[in-house]
Amino acid sequence: MxxxxxxxxxxxxxxxxxxxxxxxxxxxxxxxxxxxxxxxxxxxxxxxxxxxxxxxxxxxxxxxxxxxxxxxxxxxxxxxxxxxxxxxxxxxxxxxxxxxxxxxxxxxxxxxxxxxxxxxxxxxxxxxxxxxxxxxxxxxxxxxxxxxxxxxxxxxxxxxxxxxxxxxxSKSTPPESVTIKGRKSPEQVKQGTKAPKVEKVVPKPVKEENLGTATKTVEKPKIVPPTQEENKIEKKKSVVVSESNASEEEEKDSGPLAGVNVMNVIVVAAECAPWAKTGGLGDVVSALPKALARRGHRVMVVVPKYGNYSEAQEMGVRKYYKVDGQDFEVNFYQEYIDGVDFVFIDSPLFRHLENDIYRGQGQDILKRMVLLCKVAVEVPWHVPCGGVCYGDGNLVFIANDWHTALLPVYLKAYYRDNGLMQFTRSVLVIHNIAHQGRGPVENFRITDLPEHYLDFFKFYDPVGGEHCNIFAAGLKAADRVVTVSHGYSWELKTVEGGWGLHDIINNSNWKFHGIVNGIDTLEWNPRLDVYLQSDGYTNYSPETLETGKAHCKAALQQEMGLAVRPDVPVLAFIGRLDYQKGPDLIAEAIPWLVSQDVQLMLLGTGRQDLEDLLKRLEGQHRDKIRSWVGFSVKMAHRLTAGADVLIMPSRFEPCGLNQLYAMVYGTIPVVHAVGGLRDTVVPYDPFSNSGFGWTFDRAETNKLIDSLGHCLNTYRNYKESWKELQMRCMSQDLSWDVAAQKYEEVLVAAKYQW
Structure with missing residues (x-):
């Protein structure tokens, strides 16, 4: 004790x-x-x-x-x-x-x-x-x-x-100190001020022999209040961090635009820009898949390999397919662009056709299309894009025109009738119903289909009699049918516009849809156009329209060898030289045109007689007309940018892309109100100051002259109205994103169809 x-x-x-x-x-x-x-x-x-x-x-x-x-x-x-x-x-x-x-x-x-x-x-x-x-x-x-x-x-x-x-x-002074950051109090957090700095004491160690008497004291932590500038900086940092966190959370939370409707989509066609193109089909097959990919779908494009595509990589997959009793070896090449898998089918049937992809007789072309469709329907099983095959679940094929109309038939006959690919659907897109893959009934044997499928192909009309119709079979077998404009979908149901297939289309009205095409706003954009960056041309926007378009017009006149006159309206025609596009109507209007003090430039290739007609017109009016026989992507861009007016007198036009390109560049279209031209070019109304161009209701020369007369009158005498018309055209959203959303609705409808 x-x-x-x-x-x-x-x-x-x-x-x-x-x-x-x-x-x-x-x-x-x-x-x-x-x-x-x-x-x-x-x-x-x-x-x-x-x-x-x-x-x-x-x-x-x-x-x-x-x-x-x-x-x-x-x-x-x-x-x-x-x-x-x-x-x-x-x-x-x-x-x-x-x-x-x-x-x-x-x-x-x-x-x-x-x-x-x-x-x-x-x-x-x-x-x-x-x-x-x-x-x-x-x-x-x-x-x-x-x-x-x-x-x-x-x-x-x-x-x-x-x-x-x-x-x-303690009141003593520590031997040394280290400054550390202090925590924020609740009041500081609310006010957004910077927390004070706290000086932490780090005592020196005491020697062992002095442990008995040594006493260490610690100084009270010193509070260093932040300056006003530090508080401002801290507030700015907190605002930036909170905004960045909010944007990150929004991006993280926001899923694909398609939401729960995300699907695997395979687009199959005979051509695709820039590798192979003869018209608007190549542009659609190039741009639509990219728009679908932006909405979150996994998208593949399957096209033949006609030439040496240097950027495409061989995938090491080799298959053999029989066409008309003959085996053909098939190799696959792939290129990944803008979120889309472009798969090229390499086979002896497709090689060396890059200059004329539809060369040959009817049966030769049919054999190539049979091979294309047979290979394409099995691509989701055999081709591992990104290391993983697409598979046949949640899959939709988009076939384009008669060239790939056999794909829905093969999907049904070879697979779905045998309990395979039950969740795979097909959509057939009509770009031009005038081309149907017609031939003698004997051509059916080339398709390698069961005999009872002959009824899908056998077709009779007063002009061709009984024949084998590839497009007719595809329309019957497809789960959904789409055409490239609302106006054209209406025309296809008529005797004149249906080209003999109007009854099939009317009977399939429940699965028929019209969707207006879009354009690639990266390639066709006056702000970014690479063809307007040399030779006196310049990029422009709605803000610089007046000066930019004037530079392009002067450069075009100089390049085409015409007088550089800013006051003269430049009229342009860009298109295929055949009966459908109506270049003969322009030729009949030449006497009136040359009397109006205008310059006319024509670009196109096609029928030999129409090519000769263009050369003859240039020879007769060297000071006012220039004809470029052939097709040049660069000149198409420069004509669209430098011209004041684009003429499209097509007798029928499923959709048309040139009028869309023209409006984006501030070039006013004058068109025949048919098909997609009626949907996209709203007639100009000077009283309500609305519309995008001029239209005429019949493919006749006097109707064309009448519309051009009103157009030239506005150009010369109503400059302010003309400028407002240009600005309205350029302000439209003509991108593929709008059309892709509507295509997605069709794909979803096909997915849930039984």
Whole structure:
């Protein structure tokens, strides 16, 4: 008890106190105590004489007296008094809560001090246990000379050190400090201000021989308030971070535009720009898949490999197919562009046709198309684009024109009739119904189809009699049928516009849709057009239309060898030279045109008699007419940019793309109101100041002259109205994104059709 008695006069207790002590004889004890009005009671929890109760005798501890020990079993009276003091202890809880908050703020200081004291012997380290708190504080020495924190150890005077959880501020200066960032308080977070900088003390280690006497004090952390500029910078950073996080979350949350309707789509055609193109079909097959891919679909294009496509990579897949009793080896090449897998079919039947992809007699062309469709329908099984095959689930084929109209028939006859590819659908797109793949009934054997499918192909009309019609079979077998404009879809149901297939189309009206084509706004865009970046041409936009188009017009006049006159209207014709496109109507209107002080430029290739006609017109009017026989992509772009008016007198036009290109470049179209031309060119109305060009309702020369007369009158006499007309044309959204969304609706309808 002598060791315990020596504690008298040095113990200062708070209510519900816990602590520990180390005695000179090496014994350690963990203590707890209660304080009352008359005396203080300490309980030995662990170590020396565990289970004893220590009573301060002779007054309050800290003002004289001694300690007596007795077994814990004899504490009945003390327990009664202890219970009585519980009510009073509640008053101290608030003070302890404040104390715990202060301790938590010094958590960083604790870690540095504890790392130093960990080098001392375990016997000399005092432990601190604070009830209802998880933060550990460094030990402190309670003495009259210092009220600060100090490292606890056993000194030479053999006086035990009792550690206490009461925090005491120090006024001494630390030997060195490190600046760290402080946490933001709730008020600072709300106000957006920068948190203050806190200087953390890192004490120097105490030498081992001086452990008995050395005492380290710690300076109170210095609060460095942020400057006004730092607060502004912090606010700006928080705004930028919050905006970037919001945009990232929006991008992360936003799925594909198609949503749950995402599908695998395989587009099959005989041509695709820029590798093979004879008309608008090649442009559609190139641009539509990219628009579908932007909506989130996985898209493949399957076309023949007619020449040496240097960028295409061989895939190492080899297959054999039988066509008309002969085996043909097929190899596959692939190129990935703008999210689309372009797959090229290499076979002896397709080679060396890059200059004339439809060369040969009817049966020769049919054999090539039979091979194309047989290979294409199995591509999703055999060709691993990106290392993974498309598979036949959630798959839709898009076949184009009669060249690939056999694909829906093969899908039905070879697979779906035999329980395969049950979830694969086919859509057939009509770009020009005038070409139907007609031939004698004997051509049916080339298709390698079961005999009962002959009824799909056998067709009779008053002109051709009984014959084999490939397009007719495709229309019957396809799950959905699409044509390239609303106007053309109406015309196909008439005797004049259906070219003999109007009855089949009317009977399939439930699966028939009209969707206007779009254009590739990256290739056909006056802002980006690569063909307008040399030879005096220039890129332009609606904001620079007046100056930019004038530069292009002057450059075009100079390149074509005509007088550079900004006041003369330039008229252009771009198209295939055949009866459908109506170049003969322009030729009949030449006497009137040359009398109007205009310049006429014609670009195209086709029928030999019409090519000779264009050359003859140029020879007769060298000062006003230029004819470019042949086809040039560069000249098509430059004519579209430099001309003031585009003439399209087509007798029928499923959709037409040149009028769309012209309007994007601010070139005003004058068209025959038929098919897609009726849908896309709204007649100009000077009273309501609306419309995009001029139209005529019959393919006759006098109707064409009448519309051109109104157009030239507006150009010469109503400059402001002409400029507004150009701006309206250029402000339209003619991209494929609009059409792709409508195609997607058709694909979904086909997907759920049974």
């Amino acid at each position: 002598s060791s315990i008695g020596s504690l008298a006069g040095s113990i200062q207790l708070v209510r519900n106190w816990k602590g520990s002590c180390v005695f000179p004889d090496g014994n350690a004890a963990r203590l707890s105590g209660r304080r009352s009005a008359k005396r203080d009671v300490l309980f030995v929890r662990t170590g020396w004489k565990s289970g004893y109760r220590l009573r301060a005798v002779g007054g309050k501890t800290g003002s004289g007296g001694s300690l007596e020990g007795e077994p814990e079993e004899k504490k009945d009276e003390a327990d009664d008094r202890a219970h009585a003091t519980i009510a009073k202890s509640k008053q101290v809880l608030k003070m302890q809560s404040t104390l715990l908050d202060q301790i938590a703020k010094r958590k960083n200081l604790v870690s540095s001090l504890m790392s130093e004291t960990s080098e001392q012997p375990k016997e000399s380290i005092s432990e601190v246990e604070i009830s209802d708190a998880s933060t550990t504080e460094p030990p402190t020495e309670i003495s009259e000379q210092s009220d600060g924190y100090s490292t606890g150890s056993t000194s030479d005077n053999r006086t035990p050190i009792i550690t206490e959880s009461k925090p005491v501020e």
